[in-house]
Amino acid sequence: MAREPLLEVRGLGKSFGRRGVLRDVSFELARGAALALVGPSGCGKSTLARCLAGFEKPDTGQILFEGQSLGGRIHPAIQLILQQPAAALNPRFTAEEIVAEPLAIQRRGTRQARRERAREAMERAGLARAAAGKRALQFSGGERQRLAIARALVIQPKLMILDESLSGLDAGVRAQVIGWIDEARRTTGLGCLVVSHDIAMVAGWVEEIAVMDDGAIVEHASTARLIAEQRHPLTRQLWEASAALALPS
Amino acid sequence: MPSDPALLQVEDLAVDLAENGGLRPVIAGVSMTIGASEIVGLFGDSGCGKTTLALALMGLLPPHRYRVRGSVRVHGGVSFVFQDPLLALNPVLRVRDQVAEVMRAHGGGDVETALELVRLPVSARLLKAYPHQLSGGERQRVLLALALAARPALVIADEPFTALDVIRVVELAALFVDLKERLGVSFLTISHSPGVLARIADSVLVMRAGRIVERGAPREVFRQGAPAAAGWTHGA
Numbered sequence: 001m002a003r004e005p006l007l008e009v010r011g012l013g014k015s016f017g018r019r020g021v022l023r024d025v026s027f028e029l030a031r032g033a034a035l036a037l038v039g040p041s042g043c044g045k046s047t048l049a050r051c052l053a054g055f056e057k058p059d060t061g062q063i064l065f066e067g068q069s070l071g072g073r074i075h076p077a078i079q080l081i082l083q084q085p086a087a088a089l090n091p092r093f094t095a096e097e098i099v100a101e102p103l104a105i106q107r108r109g110t111r112q113a114r115r116e117r118a119r120e121a122m123e124r125a126g127l128a129r130a131a132a133g134k135r136a137l138q139f140s141g142g143e144r145q146r147l148a149i150a151r152a153l154v155i156q157p158k159l160m161i162l163d164e165s166l167s168g169l170d171a172g173v174r175a176q177v178i179g180w181i182d183e184a185r186r187t188t189g190l191g192c193l194v195v196s197h198d199i200a201m202v203a204g205w206v207e208e209i210a211v212m213d214d215g216a217i218v219e220h221a222s223t224a225r226l227i228a229e230q231r232h233p234l235t236r237q238l239w240e241a242s243a244a245l246a247l248p249s
Numbered sequence: 250m251p252s253d254p255a256l257l258q259v260e261d262l263a264v265d266l267a268e269n270g271g272l273r274p275v276i277a278g279v280s281m282t283i284g285a286s287e288i289v290g291l292f293g294d295s296g297c298g299k300t301t302l303a304l305a306l307m308g309l310l311p312p313h314r315y316r317v318r319g320s321v322r323v324h325g326g327v328s329f330v331f332q333d334p335l336l337a338l339n340p341v342l343r344v345r346d347q348v349a350e351v352m353r354a355h356g357g358g359d360v361e362t363a364l365e366l367v368r369l370p371v372s373a374r375l376l377k378a379y380p381h382q383l384s385g386g387e388r389q390r391v392l393l394a395l396a397l398a399a400r401p402a403l404v405i406a407d408e409p410f411t412a413l414d415v416i417r418v419v420e421l422a423a424l425f426v427d428l429k430e431r432l433g434v435s436f437l438t439i440s441h442s443p444g445v446l447a448r449i450a451d452s453v454l455v456m457r458a459g460r461i462v463e464r465g466a467p468r469e470v471f472r473q474g475a476p477a478a479a480g481w482t483h484g485a
Contacts, residue, residue: 039414040414040416040417041384041385041413041414041417042384140294140295140296141295141296142294142295168295170294197414197415197416198415199415237416238415238416241415241416241418241419242415244419244444244448245415245418245419245442245444245445245448246444247443247444247447247471
C-alpha cells in the first residue's frame with residue numbers, strides 16, 4: 001500500500017474578482033476512501049470540485065495527486081461528474097459512443113473492445129444493452145445521469161468527483177450506482193469525493209464529511225461523529241433541514 | 250348544497266401531442282378539484298407529464314402542437330410560477346423595476362409591500378439587483394412576489410424547490426404554508442420530492458405516464474410500500 005494519500009489539498013484559495021470563494025481549504029483523501037463536501041449553495045463546494053478536476057486554477061495552495069502537484073492541469077485519472085448531465089453529453093453521439101469516447105481519447109484497446117466495455121459499463125449503471133444505439137436526448141434525466149456515471153467509471157479512474165450527481169436518481173438506481181462505486185473502491189482503490197447539500201443523504205454512504213461555509217471548511221469529522229453531534233451551527237442547520245425533508249417512517 | 254365553489258375544477262383532461270403526422274397521447278383522464286386555502290402537490294418522475302398538465306391548466310400549450318380536451322373551470326385568478334427563475338425573470342430589469350412593472354399591470358401597489366409579502370428583507374442591494382445577482386432562494390421569492398401581484402386565488406408552481414439547497418427548501422416550504430394561512434391563497438405545487446410535499450401539502454396527486462394513479466393525504470400516498478414511495482428520491 002502506498003504511503004502517501006491519493007489526494008492532498010493544502011491551503012487552497014480562489015477568488016472571482018474581489019469575492020473570495022475558497023479560503024485556505026485543506027484535506028486529505030486516502031485510496032479507497034469516500035469524503036463528502038457538504039454545504040449550502042454558494043459555499044464554494046462546486047468551485048473546489050472544479051479546481052480538483054483542473055477546470056479552474058486555484059490562486060493559492062496546492063493539490064497533490066498521488067504525491068504530485070496537479071499544477072492546474074486536467075489529470076486523466078480524475079473524473080468529475082457534473083450536476084447537469086444533459087449539458088455534458090454530446091447530443092449527436094449514441095449512448096455507446098458517449099460511454100466509449102473517454103477510452104478512445106486515451107487510446108485504450110481496439111474499437112471492438114471499447115464498445116464491449118462501454119456496453120458493460122452501461123449495464124452496470126442500470127441501462128439496458130438495447131439502449132446503446134439511442135442518443136442522449138432520447139433518455140430521461142435520470143438515465144442521462146447514469147450515462148454520465150458509466151462514462152466516468154469506464155476508464156477506471158483513481159479519483160471520482162460527484163457534484164450532486166446522485167440527487168436526481170431514484171432510490172433503487174442510486175443504491176445500484178453506489179454499489180458499483182463501492183466495489184471499485186474496494187477492488188481498485190478508487191477514491192471518491194461527493195459534493196452535496198443534502199447531509200442526511202451522504203451520511204448513509206460516506207465515512208467522512210467536511211462541511212463548507214463561505215469558502216472554508218468549518219467542520220470535518222467522521223460521519224458517525226457528525227450524526228451523534230453537530231458542533232458547528234451550520235452543520236446542525238443542514239442536518240435539521242435534511243432530516244426535515246426525509247419522509248416520516 | 251351551498252358550499253364554496255372550487256377554485257379549479259378539472260374533468261377528464263386529455264392532451265395529445267402532434268408528432269410525425271399523428272397524435273401521441275401525453276395526458277389522459279385527469280380530473281381534480283382544488284378548493285380555497287389548500288396546498289395540493291403534484292408528484293411524479295421526470296417526464297411523466299407534470300409540467301404539460303400545469304401548462305394545459307393555464308392554457309399555455311401552443312395549439313399548433315397540442316390538442317387539449319376535457320374541461321378546466323377556474324373560479325378566481327390563477328398565477329403561474331415557471332420552473333427556472335433565471336429564465337422566467339427578465340435578465341435586464343432590476344428587481345425593483347421588474348416587480349413594479351407587474352404591479353402596474355395588475356392595478357398598482359408598492360414594490361416593498363410585494364417583497365415583504367414573500368418575506369424578502371427589502372434592501373437597496375435587493376432592489377437594485379439584476380436576477381443573476383440574486384441567490385437561488387431570493388430569485389424564487391421574487392418570482393413568487395410577481396405571481397402574487399395579481400392577487401390570485403391559486404398559484405401553480407412548477408418545481409419551485411428543485412434548484413435550492415436543503416436549508417432554503419425548508420424555508421420556502423414554510424413560506425408556502427404561511428401564504429396559505431395569511432392570504433388564503435391555494436397552491437398546486439409540482440415536485441418530485443416526497444419530503445417537501447409531506448411537509449406542506451394537504452393532498453397529493455401522483456402522476457405516472459400521463460395519468461393520476463393515486464391521490465390522497467401525503468401520509469397515505471407516501472406510506473411505506475406505496476407505489477409513490479418506491480421511487481422516492483431523497484431531499485429536493
